[in-house]
Amino acid sequence: MARSGANTSGTTLEPEVAKTKLTKESFRQGLRIFRYVLPYRAKFSIGLLMLALSSSTFMVFPWVIGKLVDAANGKAIALPNGTVVSISQIALGLFGVILFQGIFSFGRIWFFTQVSEFTVRDIRQSLYAKFVSLPIPYFEKTRVGAITSRITSDVAQIQDTFSLTLAELFRQVTTLIVGVVAIMVVSVKLSLFMLATFPPIVLLAMFFGRKIRVLAKATQDELAKTNVIVEETLQGINTVKAFTNEQFETRRYTASLTNTVQAALKSNMYRGAFVSFVIIGLFGGIILVLWRAASLASLGQLSIGDLTSFALYTIFIGASVGGLGELYGKVQSTLGASERILEILDEPSEPTHRPRVAGTAPLQVRGDIEYRNVAFSYPTRPDLPVLKNIDFDIQSGEKIALVGPSGAGKSTIVQLLMQFYELSGGKILIDGRDIQLFDLTELRRHIGIVPQETLLFGGSIRENIAYGKTDATDAEITLAARKANAWQFISSFPEGLDTLVGERGVKLSGGQRQRVAIARAILKNPAILILDEATSALDSESEKLVQEAMDELMQNRTSIIIAHRLSTIRKVDKILVIDGGQIVEQGTHDELSNAENGLYANLLKLQFELR
């Protein structure tokens, strides 16, 4: 029952899978996960049939054994039609039973495995598709750890159910029912005696089991606390050392470990008591029943064969009742897991990838942008206005720059253009049309972004550039790389475009990564371009290459540059100076740099002095 146990090494502890109380509602909810089994219902039914057959042949076993024992004692064993069978024939029959049992078991495992593997694949796929289609705010309020644990441990829990728990449950229930009927047939007197002895013992065992589960959970919680200490201190090891708190932290960890050990000892004391209770209580019960059976047999009211059958059935029944307790816990965990999975699947997705109305042409975007009194607060901090009254226009093909102190709201302005968040007020229009009226996927297809920190995926340079257009040909990729000033370094690598970039692109320098990102954007060929300038300066040679690539990229596109180094934006058509979520100045570089006491003029002076 509490087999998952409460050790302190954490190795056998179940993941943080909370259990759900078995109520009608939770059961109904949990059953919704079964819609994923529907496509495989034929296989599932065959599996169920195999299971029924293997469970029932298994239950024939004690019966035939009993007959064998009786035959050994010289009793004539006859079939229902009156034919007397020999010991060898009974043994052969027994062999037949086992053979069927073996074949059915194989079939059950084979079919159920297929159902569980395919079902779990479908659930994982739906979950993943759901995750990537959820809006950005979802990821700001949910920890990545929680998301991955949904797709790994919760799904694994369900897989376990489809492949094992369900079969076990079915088998135990069959064993229980058939077992009770069988012992009744063997001897009503003895069965009644047994049924009076066993249920109280089983109830006690279940109570015990629950207590142990609670204690095991407490141990897990304590263990989790010790892990938090390790994680925290190792992540902040610099701080620990700087404050010379190594001994303090070690003491804190030791104290926490001691608590864990105490909790584990307590839970294991109960577990030990439980085991001895099972030995004494359950087996004591069996002895009691056997004693009664032996007495009946000695009086000639029960044959030795029936006694054997009875004893075997009793053991089966006992085992199945014990097993049911454990299965009850598993069913609870599964219901919890499926509830959490369904909760995510029920989250509303972003309205992306809507099928285009038949006959309409693909969306064309010129690239006129208008922000009309845009106001915004992040959903995680609704009370803090980040943008207020942002109002500006960009004509198609124009270049504008957003400048301002850190935290002013520059990145937020462009994120709203991508519709990562909903506006709190105002409107954004592209080509004179409210962006909410566009299909998100179609719209985003026309917006390119070169982010501040380029994130490359762990594959080759080719794959990373082709991320801008997944069906690009080699010629297109090479051309984009040339335009992005990236070809020179790519061709210097022995493996060229097939060079692996390492996790997150660590094998490339910062400037190289940026140029890969630019090549990506060139390949995407968007009408609107967002350039988030890197804050970390590159060396001047690299800087020049990146700048040239950016200039190439910006040609004939509406471009918004988030500028950190003011030297790069002298040529833009308009500069918007943002401060505290508002536009505080706007104009060309010449206009703004001559404004007395203007924020831009001051920023310019500051950068000049820093140099």
Ligand SMILES: Nc1ncnc2c1ncn2[C@@H]1O[C@H](COP(=O)(O)OP(=O)(O)OP(=O)(O)O)[C@@H](O)[C@H]1O
């Ligand atoms: N995801 C978020 N959730 C909540 N608040 C956020 C989020 N992102 C940014 N903010 C807050 O919004 C404000 C504007 O941030 P934003 O990133 O737009 O500034 P920025 O001008 O681009 O700054 P920087 O130049 O440092 O990149 C900041 O006060 C920031 O703390």
